[in-house]
Structure formats: C-alpha cells, structure tokens
Amino acid sequence: MTPLLALDNVSKTYFNGDLAVEVLHDISLDIEAGEFVAIMGQSGSGKSTLMNILGCLDQPTSGDYLIEGENVASFDGDELAALRRRTFGFIFQAYNLIPTATAQENVEVPAIYAGVPASDRHERAEAILQSLKLGDRLHHRPSQLSGGQQQRVSIARALMNGGRVILADEPTGALDSQSGEEVMALLRQMNDNGHTIIVITHEREVANEADRLIEIRDGRIIADRSRKRRANPDAAIGLAQRTREGFAAIADMSEAIRMAMRALRANLFRTILTLLGIVIGVGSVVAMLAIGTGAQDSVLSRISSMGSDLLLVRPSMANFRGSPGGSNVTLVPPDADAIQDLPNVAFAVPEMTSTVTLRRGNIDxxxxxxxxxxxxxxxxxxxxxxxxFINRNDMETYAPVAVLGQTVVNTLFADGTDPIGQYVLVNKIPFQVIGVMNEMGASAGGNDRDDVVLVPLTTGSMRIFGQRNIRTITVKVQDAAAIDLTQERIQSLLNERHKREDTRITNMSSVREAFTETSNTMKLFLGSVAAISLIVGGIGVMNIMLVSVSERTREIGVRMATGARRRDILVQFIIEALVVSAIGGVIGLVAGLATGYVAQYFGMPVAFTAGPLALAFACSFATGLIFGYLPARNASRLQPAMALSAD
Incomplete structure (x- = not known):
C-alpha cells in the first residue's frame, strides 16, 4: 500500500550568506494513515524542521516528499495551501492563536479558507469547542484563557477542516502536568477517531504515549520503533474535502471587511492616528490651506513629543537575512557599556524582550x-x-527579581494582596517581586505600556530569553545640538567593535528635520497642499500597515498553515488599508465641510461643489490602494515556516 506520507532522502540546508547549515541529512521515512507517531529529539536536532516539511510549511533542499504517492515538489503556492487546508491540522507549543479573535473565531479560521459558509462554520466550531469542554469560552479571547484552554482551542482549530494528519509541535511544552495529560488524551482520542497523529517532542514520557517512536539526532534518524497499533484512517474524513477545491471564502468581501475591522479595533489608538492622516488629506482638498496648516502642526507636534535627543541602535536588516526566526546576532551588552563611555551620552540602555507566561496561584x-x-x-x-527597581547587585548576581507594570499587578493581584515580596512564575521560573512601576497608560501605537514585567538583563538573558544578544540600545544624549556627532561616534565605535557595519541608528532629530522640510515645502507650494497631505496620509497608512505586518507575522504564518493562499493574505491587508482610507475619507469630508463652514462664518470666501467632494473621497480610496499594496505584498510573500518562528 502507498504510505500516506513518504520522505525519500530528504535534506534541508539553511543559507546565511556564504554559510550553509545542513539541518536534515538524507531522511527517509514512511508514515501510514492512522498511525500515532512521536518524533523525539533534543533542541537543534532538526525535528521542528522535519515537522515543517511534513506539514508543507517548508520545502526540502533535496530529496522527494510524497503525499499519497504524489510528489509535492511541483506544487505551486496555491496548491500547497490547498493541501494544507484539506490534509493537515497544526497544534503548536505556543498555541499561535490570533490574539484579537475569540476562541470560536480562531477555530473558524481554517474553514474560512476552505470556503465553508458562515452558518456552517459557526455551528461546527461551536460543536467542536463544546466537545472539548470550552462551551462557556466561545467568546473569550486568548488572553482570557488559561494555557490548557488555549491549547484546546488550537486542537479545535486543527480539527475544524477534518485534518487527516494532525501535526503537534511540543503540544505539552507550555502546560502543567495535568493539562499536558489532558492534551495527550485528546490526541489519543483523535487517533482512535482515525486521524494520523504526529507529535514532535523532546520529552520521553510524551513520546512513550505514541504507538511509534522515531528518534532524531543531528538531523538523522537514529531509531524507529513501532508497536504496530493503528487506528482506522477512513474514520477521519476532512470537512475541507467536501468543499469546492481551491475556493476560499476570504474572497467574500464581507468576510474580509469583518476581519479587517477586527484587526483595526485591536490597535484602536494607532488606527485613529492612521485615520488622522487621511482625514487631514481629504479635508485639505475640501477646505484647502486651513486644514493643511493644521496637518503640519499636528505632525510636527507628534514628532516633537517623541523627543529629539534620542538615538535608537538596532541591527541592520541585512543582519537578519537568512537567519531563521530573524534572531538578533549583532548587539551584545558590552556594546551598551562602550557607548555609555562616549562623550555626550547620558544613558545607553540595552533591552531584550520576549512574550512570557506569568503564573500566580491559578492565574496564567x-x-x-x-x-x-x-x-x-x-x-x-x-x-x-x-x-x-533593579540595581547593580541584581545584575551582577543574576538575581531572579522582577518589577511589574500596573496592568500585570491588576491581573495577578486582583485580590488586593501587596505584590512586593511575593513570588510569580515567569515561564515556570520563580521571580520575587521587588517593585511596581507607576502607571503609564497606552503608547502612541496603542499598546499598553503597563503590561510588562521588568527583570535584570543578565538574569533574563540566562533564564528567560536563552540568548545574550540584545534587540535595541536606546541612547539619550546630553546635548541635542551635538546629536549628529554623537551618532557618528556611536556608528564608528560599533563598526570597529564588530569589524563590519551591521547596525543602524535612528536619529529622532533627523526624522523631525525631514518633516520640517516637508512642511516648508507645503508652505511654499500652497496650491499643492492637498496633494501633499494625501501623500503624507498615504505614507502613514503604509507605515502603519508595515508595522502591522511585522507585529502580525506569526498570525500570517498561522493563516497560511491553515490554508490561506498568498492572494488571500494580499487581499486581506489591502482591504485593511482600504477600510482605513474609506473611513478616513468619510470623516475627512465631514471635517472639511465643517471647517469650511466655520471659515465661512468668520467671513472667509468658501464655495462647495460636488466635484471636489467626489474627487477627495476617490483620492483617499486610491491612497489606501496604492500605499497599502506594498505592505500587503510583503505579507503575502512570507514563508509559512519562517513566519511561524518569528518573535
């Protein structure tokens, strides 16, 4: 019989410039329908890469991968998406739920791309969640669910389209023992129902739950043991296979708009700032110079509020190319110490960040x-x-201490207990709370700045982040007038330390100067103020969409893993830009009319006609289409495996 999945001399090599790293070496493997397989290996053994190839999230460098005897090497992107949609269900260690969507909406994602009608999606998602004892959590978002509940939601998502093959990557790695046992019991039940289960793990006790154990080390299979038990594979008939092949409901404009509105609501304050650029642009077409001047003052005011005495040191984009997951391999803490010693530097603060799970009592x-x-x-x-706050002794002794933001305090210590001196688990590691920060509120991007736990850099590097490289160094200068010279000194210092130019420095003063020049141009060419305002608004849309793509890289990977085609992702992000522009256009028309009537009230000559109003709205719509295309194209070109491994 033809095996369900077959690997024939498969190798995988990653390239980082001229450096080639072979992760898998001539892997040959057959997996029959209905098997319960565990692939076990330590970190770096290649097991996750093997899972990505098995799930068509990545492609081998050499060798053949056959699914039911058909070689997938010749499949294009849409065919691979259709294959993932109808054949595979994914369960991830980090759950990979869309944070802005409810449990039911997360479960429905694969069915959206399978073309399942909305009513059928809702009914099936609710039924699966009910069967997993999550009937009372249908409308809860991931942040409102425990780790075990989030994992069950991800299991429900894997089952949504029927998923003949369930690929579970460390499904119990982020769970406590009881939740882990429940997840393994669910996997066994799914196997009994006919699903082929493939579990990726480094834990022997998890692997022993499977009927077949494959051990991998250094990219090679070193053992393959089977107990020959196998479920009835005919029992699992994918829902996606009963739909129209190649059709995805994302083509339904109403569904795409609904998804766009949900994404925009998730960052409401940032969306409002994005709308502001379009509103100002359209309003300037209608009300001309008065609104144009307001736009100038508003933009310069926001740039000034960010501070003109800051430099932000980051790795250059070229430093990320070819590095799986985009990990920072450039900046290290001694770089910050060296920058601190330069003239005119007030502070050089290194930082590294990561998403973690806190636990106190029964609260995750x-x-x-x-x-x-x-x-x-x-x-x-x-x-x-x-x-x-953290002191120098905490740094030198690698002390497990933490300072909490107010949002974290409100969540973990809602019972009124004084957090000072208490212990919380950070990724299962106990940290003692030594302080609570003053409340800061939302940032300019709409993010809650109080939703953070601060730990010593040394402790975090060793016990939480697992690396010594830092993501950014924020430099505050003493004399803003000499910031350009200080920037040159920092760049020269880093080039000398790294023996190459692999960092980039953002100068907030230069950003402010760039906007000042634009504003002066707007004043010189009064007749072009409307067009310039629209361009500025469009750049704002593009920047925000690029940030959105960067922040939602893992979400894009999840959507691709569940069957989204590249054009589905392209359409979704273009529609988000169009929705922003359309809303901004309507508000801009109202604002322009209101401003015009106010100006008219104070004796200024104003004449409104239908032509400029229609032109203004059409221009706002075109702005969203033009400036939203590049971020949307970037999103659609992401590789699923790389997107899923993004921070």
Whole structure:
C-alpha cells in the first residue's frame, strides 16, 4: 500500500550568506494513515524542521516528499495551501492563536479558507469547542484563557477542516502536568477517531504515549520503533474535502471587511492616528490651506513629543537575512557599556524582550518580559511607584527579581494582596517581586505600556530569553545640538567593535528635520497642499500597515498553515488599508465641510461643489490602494515556516 506520507532522502540546508547549515541529512521515512507517531529529539536536532516539511510549511533542499504517492515538489503556492487546508491540522507549543479573535473565531479560521459558509462554520466550531469542554469560552479571547484552554482551542482549530494528519509541535511544552495529560488524551482520542497523529517532542514520557517512536539526532534518524497499533484512517474524513477545491471564502468581501475591522479595533489608538492622516488629506482638498496648516502642526507636534535627543541602535536588516526566526546576532551588552563611555551620552540602555507566561496561584497571564538595566527608569522617564527597581547587585548576581507594570499587578493581584515580596512564575521560573512601576497608560501605537514585567538583563538573558544578544540600545544624549556627532561616534565605535557595519541608528532629530522640510515645502507650494497631505496620509497608512505586518507575522504564518493562499493574505491587508482610507475619507469630508463652514462664518470666501467632494473621497480610496499594496505584498510573500518562528 502507498504510505500516506513518504520522505525519500530528504535534506534541508539553511543559507546565511556564504554559510550553509545542513539541518536534515538524507531522511527517509514512511508514515501510514492512522498511525500515532512521536518524533523525539533534543533542541537543534532538526525535528521542528522535519515537522515543517511534513506539514508543507517548508520545502526540502533535496530529496522527494510524497503525499499519497504524489510528489509535492511541483506544487505551486496555491496548491500547497490547498493541501494544507484539506490534509493537515497544526497544534503548536505556543498555541499561535490570533490574539484579537475569540476562541470560536480562531477555530473558524481554517474553514474560512476552505470556503465553508458562515452558518456552517459557526455551528461546527461551536460543536467542536463544546466537545472539548470550552462551551462557556466561545467568546473569550486568548488572553482570557488559561494555557490548557488555549491549547484546546488550537486542537479545535486543527480539527475544524477534518485534518487527516494532525501535526503537534511540543503540544505539552507550555502546560502543567495535568493539562499536558489532558492534551495527550485528546490526541489519543483523535487517533482512535482515525486521524494520523504526529507529535514532535523532546520529552520521553510524551513520546512513550505514541504507538511509534522515531528518534532524531543531528538531523538523522537514529531509531524507529513501532508497536504496530493503528487506528482506522477512513474514520477521519476532512470537512475541507467536501468543499469546492481551491475556493476560499476570504474572497467574500464581507468576510474580509469583518476581519479587517477586527484587526483595526485591536490597535484602536494607532488606527485613529492612521485615520488622522487621511482625514487631514481629504479635508485639505475640501477646505484647502486651513486644514493643511493644521496637518503640519499636528505632525510636527507628534514628532516633537517623541523627543529629539534620542538615538535608537538596532541591527541592520541585512543582519537578519537568512537567519531563521530573524534572531538578533549583532548587539551584545558590552556594546551598551562602550557607548555609555562616549562623550555626550547620558544613558545607553540595552533591552531584550520576549512574550512570557506569568503564573500566580491559578492565574496564567501572557505579557512581555523586558530584560534591562538600572538606568532604565531615568532613560525612559518612568519612575517606580512602590518598592525598588533593579540595581547593580541584581545584575551582577543574576538575581531572579522582577518589577511589574500596573496592568500585570491588576491581573495577578486582583485580590488586593501587596505584590512586593511575593513570588510569580515567569515561564515556570520563580521571580520575587521587588517593585511596581507607576502607571503609564497606552503608547502612541496603542499598546499598553503597563503590561510588562521588568527583570535584570543578565538574569533574563540566562533564564528567560536563552540568548545574550540584545534587540535595541536606546541612547539619550546630553546635548541635542551635538546629536549628529554623537551618532557618528556611536556608528564608528560599533563598526570597529564588530569589524563590519551591521547596525543602524535612528536619529529622532533627523526624522523631525525631514518633516520640517516637508512642511516648508507645503508652505511654499500652497496650491499643492492637498496633494501633499494625501501623500503624507498615504505614507502613514503604509507605515502603519508595515508595522502591522511585522507585529502580525506569526498570525500570517498561522493563516497560511491553515490554508490561506498568498492572494488571500494580499487581499486581506489591502482591504485593511482600504477600510482605513474609506473611513478616513468619510470623516475627512465631514471635517472639511465643517471647517469650511466655520471659515465661512468668520467671513472667509468658501464655495462647495460636488466635484471636489467626489474627487477627495476617490483620492483617499486610491491612497489606501496604492500605499497599502506594498505592505500587503510583503505579507503575502512570507514563508509559512519562517513566519511561524518569528518573535
């Protein structure tokens, strides 16, 4: 009989410039329908890469991969998406749920791309969640669910389209023992129902639950043992296979708009700022110079509020090319110490961040861990409200201490307990709370700055992040007038330390100067103020969409893993840009009319006609289409495996 999945001398090599790293070496493997297989190996053994190839999230460098005897090497992107849609269901260690969607909406994602009608999707998703004892959590978002509940939602998502093959990557890795046992019992039940189960794990006790154990080391299979038990594979008939092949409901414009509105609501404040550029542009077409001048003052005011005495040091984009997951391999803490010693540098604050799970009692909460240094509070102008901040001794002794943001305190200590001196688990590691930061509120991007746990950089590097490289160094200069010279000194210092130019420095003063020049041009060419305003608004849309693509890289990977084609992703992000522009156009028309009538009230000559109103709205719509295309194209060109491994 033809095996369901067959690998024939498959190898996988990653390229980083001229450096080639072979992760898999001539793997040959057959998996029959209905098997329960565990692939076990330590970190770096190649098991996750093997899973990505098995799930058509990545392609081998050499060798053949056959599914039911058909070689997938000749499949294009849409054919691979259709294959994932009708054949595979994925369960991830990090759950990979869309944070802005409810449990039911997360489960429905694969069916959207399979073309299942909305009513059928809702009914099936609810039924699966009910069967997994999540009937009372249908409308809860991932942040409102425990780790075990989130994993069950991801299992429900894997079952949504029927999923003949369920690929589970470390499904119990982020769970406590009881939740892990429940997940393994669910996998066994799914196998009994006819699903082919492939579990990727490094834990022997998890692997022993399977009927077949494949051990992998250094990219080679070193053992393959089977107990010959196999379920009835005919029992699992995918829902996706009963739909029209190649059709995806994302083509339904109403569904695409609904998904766009949900994404925009998730970052409401940032969306409002994006709308502001379009509103100003359209309003300037209608009300001309008055709104144009307002746009100038608004943009310069926001740039000034960010501070003109800051430099942000990051790795150059070229440093990420070819590096799986985009990990930072450039900046290290001694770089910040060296920058601190330069003239005119007030502070050089290194930071590394990662999403972590906090636990206190029976409360699990996902937040951002920020590894930093004692100068953080002064550099960021953010004071400690209670207790104390990280000190030099904490850094030198790798102390497991933490300072909490107010949002984290409100969540973990809702019972009124004083957090100072208490212990919380950070990714299952106990940290003692030594302080609570003053409340800061939302950032300019709409993110909650109080939703953070601050730990010593040394402790975080060793015990949480698992790396010594830092993501950014924020430099505050003493004299803003000499910021350009300081920037040159920092760049020269880093080039000398790294023996190459692999960092880039963002100068907020230069950004402000660029906007000032644009504003002066707008004043010189009064007749072009409307067009310039629209271009600025369009650039704002493009920047925000690029940020959105960057922040939602893993979500894009999840959508691709569940069957989204490249054009589905392209359409979704273009529609998001169009929705922003259309809403901004309507508000801009109203604002322009209102401003015109106010100007008219104060004696200015104003004449409104239908032509400019229609032209203004058409221009706003075109702006969204033109400037939204590039971020949408970038999103659609992401590789699923790389997107899923993004931070």
């Amino acid at each position: 909460y996902q937040t951002t861990a920020n590894g930093t240094v004692p100068q953080f509070t002064e550099a960021k102008s953010w004071a400690v409200g209670r207790g104390e």
